[in-house]
Amino acid sequence: DMEGISGISEWDDVLPGRRHYEAGRKLLTLDVNAAIEGALEAGATQIIVNESHGPMNNLILEELHPAADVIRGFFKPLCMMQGIDE
Numbered sequence: 614d615m616e617g618i619s620g621i622s623e624w625d626d627v628l629p630g631r632r633h634y635e636a637g638r639k640l641l642t643l644d645v646n647a648a649i650e651g652a653l654e655a656g657a658t659q660i661i662v663n664e665s666h667g668p669m670n671n672l673i674l675e676e677l678h679p680a681a682d683v684i685r686g687f688f689k690p691l692c693m694m695q696g697i698d699e
C-alpha cells in the first residue's frame with residue numbers, strides 16, 4: 614500500500630495523475646527495496662511483492678530490487694488481502 618510509507622503526506626502523493634504521484638511511486642519503490650534488502654539480510658530465499666495500492670501497478674519496476682517477483686494489476690478480488698487464510 615502507499616498510505617503510511619515513508620514521505621507520504623497527502624492524497625496528491627498516492628492518486629494517479631495528481632501532482633506528486635510520480636514522487637510517491639519513487640518513495641514506494643524505495644521503501645519496498647529497503648524491505649526486500651532487510652528480508653534478504655535476515656535470510657529470506659524468496660521475495661514476492663504483492664502490489665495493493667489503488668490500481669495495484671504503482672511500483673517502478675525498472676528500479677525494483679532484482680531479487681523480487683511481483684504480483685501486480687487489478688485482478689485480485691481481495692486486493693491486499695488476497696491469499697490470506699484463516
Ligand SMILES: [Zn+2]
Nearest residue numbers: 614615666667
Ligand atoms: Zn492505498
